[in-house]
Amino acid sequence: MGRSKDLRVHLPDWITRIFPLAIWRIPSGEKVLYLTFDDGPIPNITPAILEILQNKGIKATFFCVGENVFKYPEIFKQIKDEGHSVGNHTFNHLQGIKCSTEKYFNNIEKANEYIGSNMFRPPHGWLRRAQYRKIARHYKIVMWDVISCDYDSSLSPKKCYENVVNNIRDGSIITFHDSIKAEKNVLEALPAVIDKLTARGYEFRKLEFPQLYPLSRKERIKNRIKDTKNNINRLMKGA
């Protein structure tokens, strides 16, 4: 059971190094996996996924679209009330490649008024370098190690199941979707994936990061220089 060569399912490690501050996988030497669900909340689909997770006694992470949280606040509340984590997936599934850094960041901030999370996952996974650098100062960017490809309606639920169980490794972050496109595949593949991997000895956890994760050394120095400049400006004005 080798890892898939399908780039949609699993990216080679050299690509993940382009975004070194992002989280792709959390290897800890333990048999732990992280289930994530993108694009919701959506009526019927998100609650059906929540029911599966509740039945299996599993906590997961939902990367929500701000507009959907605005439209379906009661489903969003249910996700949180049932003990799952939530992350930001922009206000309207905006693609970074298609807009300026300022517009993109404002869109994320708008979504966060409804979501309230320090985790961010970019739709389609792609960001401009400048966007990546700016967002990483404010959010933990969470990517993935394995994608089920449940959104592709030309695939069978069995294929989506295989995409996951044949490609996970310790600490994998796994992506499914609570979207209309993915409904057929995710609702059938998810319980089978959970059962198979639990039988293989894996435990599932939700993603959580301390509210203020440490900034990089470079960031800290940059902030210190900015503070010093501001202090000097203030002193000059006061003089």
Ligand SMILES: [Zn+2]
């Ligand atoms: Zn998405």
